[in-house]
Amino acid sequence: ELAVWISTQRETFKKGKLSKERIDLLKGQNFIFDVKIHQWTLQFNKLKEFLKNNDWENLDNKFHSWCSSQRNRKKKGKLNSTEIQLLESIGMNWEPIDNAWNEYFEKLKMFKKEYGHIDVPSKHPIGNWVVNQRRLFNQNKLSKERINLLDNLEFIWDIQKYRWEKNFQILKEKGCNSSIIRKDPILSGWITRQRNKYKSGDLSRNKIKLL
Secondary structure, three states, rough: OOHHHHHHHHHHHHOOOOEEEEEEEEHOOOHHHOHHHHHHHHHHHHHHOOOOOOOOOHHHHHHHHHHHHHHHHHHOOOHHHHHHHHHHOOOOOOOOHHHHHHHHHHHHHHHHHOOOOOOOOOOOOOOHHHHHHHHHHOOOOOHHHHHHHHHHHHOOOOOHHHHHHHHHHHHHHOOOOOHHHHOOHEEEEEHHHHHHHHHOOOOOHHHHHHH
């Protein structure tokens, strides 16, 4: 019965039919007039408190989920101006995926500037991101805009083909029996793999002809 009574007070309040006297009495007991607003405010305050000693990159799953929900609500026009202002006041990023992509793209540009190429090792901090761009490209899930940006940077879409041709070119220039080739574990390992593939019949006719 108490739950029904509480629900009735909330409904009456929402309709503007609850007297000022009763509103004051309920406020004196810390009555929650709008459960959704109350829960939103609680979660916001928790997030705000968390960010005092942490940054956005270290959010736990619970905060991540809640923030994603707020972004979706904003896209659907269901987030009011007060909520938007409060979230922006603590640094809410409304488009984290785009911003993260641009951040990694800038790191890729820096990598090319530093090393003179774009063959990023898998263990490099941006290695997983690079691999993921190839996967998205092969699945036709990478936007034309991003493909163009990566193309302008001479991005390597087929890493296996690129590395094969690169190793073949070095082999062609230095010679198969060169001491440089023998002393290089990567190149000598590559040569061994080509021989093994030839023996097992897994080396293409075009590669056999080139070699």
